[in-house]
Amino acid sequence: MYDRLKGFKDFYPGEMAARREVIDTTESVARRYGFREIATPALEDVGMYVDKSGEEIVEELYNFTDKGGRDVTLTPELTPTVARMVVAKQQALSKPIKWFSTRPFWRYEQVQQGRFREFYQTNVDIFGSEAPEADAEILAFAADTLSELGLPASEFEFRVSHRDILGELLRSFDEDVDVQAAIRAVDKSEKVDRAEYLGLLADAGLSIEDAEAFDDLLAAGNEDLDALLAEVDRPTLTAAVENLQAVLAATEDFGVRDHCEVSLRTARGLDYYTGVVFECFDTQDRVSRAIFGGGRYDDLIESFGGQPTPAVGVAPGVMNSTLPLLLQEAGVFPEEEISTDYYVLTVGDTRAVASRIARELRAAGNVVETDVSARSFGAQMGYADSINAETVVIVGEQDLANDEVTIKEMQSGDQTTVPVDEFPGDREQPRYEDFA
RNA sequence: UCCGGGCUGGGGUAGUGGUAUCCUUCAGCCUUGUGGGGGCUGAGACGCGGGUUCAAUUCCCGCGCCCGGACCCA
Known part of the structure; x- marks a missing residue:
């Protein structure tokens, strides 16, 4: 008798029947938005992740040297792979490129609620449009999916933020502030106490007074984005705020504005996000972690050697992530029964x-x-x-x-x-x- | 890597320094013609390793795994 590996999960027919319904619903919504299904390799050159995220990333990878001496890894995420695919056929593909795929990914990390070493995501991305409608369509897809899965509108929300708003506000205090470190601090603001949060901002290069003033601006911006423009006069900030407002206006027309809440303290931990970012949360607080997140990453394709190509996407977890957990808590998870x-x-x-x-x-x-x-x-x-x-x-x-x-x-x-x-x-x- | 709580048949449990209770499940039969009722028979467990002991499932240590959390989150 063999045990299964830590962080991996077996799905028996009853369990799988319920998860199949969740996947089918999610994919069906994606198809109706015109996203086209792609399939991608489970193994990639480990360098693709090291180049993008640094040598430390290897700690989190299931990597090995294959029999041809190549350093390869089980894929920990889809984004680099689709970026590679876009770059490879960039000229041949009509824009916008709208793709989806449901697949397992692997990360060697500590197992926690809704986090396994093998996990499944449905990635949904749009490449080649910088228009606010693209961001809004991603949000609309995500909201429609949750609704179609039976989750009441009052039980989930998208906390929407904007990387450039955060960056420009930070630079308005000090042009030399470490924006990435400060954004990571913002990302943690909900989890740590205020003194620690301000300390992290200080580590990024803000004075304590500026850190407090910065956080006050975030709070003010959550209430009224225009208030930021009154406080800080920077053209790039104005553009970012207008972009976020344009995205929200589009979600209004797409019928999902009510699911969106401006939340500038939401930042996402990743460095490659560039514009709108968002995280989905359980409004009832039954699941404390983010359900999933997404956002804009306009520079990634170019950094992979392609023509500058804006991109925006989202990746809800299916099978064994926080999303099924939320559906169970909400009492809308499909019956775990065969028929x-x-x-x-x-x-x-x-x-x-x-x-x-x-x-x-x-x-x-x-x-x-x-x-x-x-x-x-x-x-x-x-x-x-x-x-x-x-x-x-x-x-x-x-x-x-x-x-x-x-x-x-x-x-x-x-x-x-x-x-x-x-x-x-x-x-x-x-x-x-x-x-x- | 760290912290907390766990680990007894497939699932749920009782219990004990002398290898284990009950429920359920599964298989077969009672019953070549009726499941979600009943009866009978059978299968099936002390996470792994080491230590103490005449004897360890029980006590001690280490590890593994599970649940939750920290870190990290592409």
Whole structure:
């Protein structure tokens, strides 16, 4: 008996059935927005991540040297891969490029609630549009997905921020401030106490007074973005604020403005974000971590050697992340049960007829099982019950002597006989009530 | 890497320095013709390693794994 690896998870049929529904819903929304599915390798050159994120990243990778001496790694995220794909065919692809994919990723990190070493995400990205409508479409996709998954509007919110607003406000205090460090401090502001937060800002190069003034501006901006422009006169800040306002205006028309809340203390930890960033949260606080996040990363494609190409995306976790957790807490996670349309039960030597019926029902698209274990009547009934068969078709020697089969509706226990030649006939999904 | 709490059949539990209770589950049968009732039979556990001991599931140490948190979060 072998144990599974720490941080990895098995999904049995019932569990997978529920997760399949979540994935199908998410992908279905993406398809309706015109995102096209792509598939990508599980292994990439480790250098692609080191170049983008630094040597420390290797600590978090499942990397190894392959038999050809290449340093490779299981992919920890999709973004570098899609960036590579965009760069490789940049001239051939019509813009905007709208892609999605659902896949596992691997990170060697500590296991916590909603965080495993193998996890699944549906990545949804738009490349080649810097328009606010692109940011808004990503937000709209995300909001529509959560709604379609059954999550009430009041139970989730997108905390929307803007990297350039943060950066310009910081530079308005001190042009030499370490913006990345300060943004990481902002990212932590909700988790640490105020003194520590201000201390981190001070480490980034702000005086304590400036740090306090900066944080006051963030609070003011959450209430009214225009207030920032009154306080700080910088053209680049004005542009950033107007960009965020334009994105929010677009979400209004896209029908998802109510899900968005300006939250300048939301920053995202990553360095490559450039404009709008957002994180989805549980408004009821049942899940304390971010459900997922996304944002704009306009410089990444160029840094991968492509033409300057703006990009914006989001990556909700499916299968084993915080999103399923939230759906469970909210009571809208799909039933973790398998379902079966028909069980064709055989009694005695009736395989020929039973097989014909099973075949025809399957051809019509139904989920159909029949006995493959030479089991007794009672045992077959028990099995049919255990797989949640909706209808049992009893093909027995006694009924066949009268050229009949018995149709039994499992939930009620009601049953009736039907001429064997008429079943299933032209019906795609014949039920007990069709013959009662 | 660190901190807290855990670990007894597949699941849930009882209990003990002398290898284990009950429920459930699973398989078969009672019952070639009725599951979500009943009866019988069977399967199935002390996370791993070391130490103390005549004897360890029980006590001690280490490790592993699980749950939660810190760090990190591409």
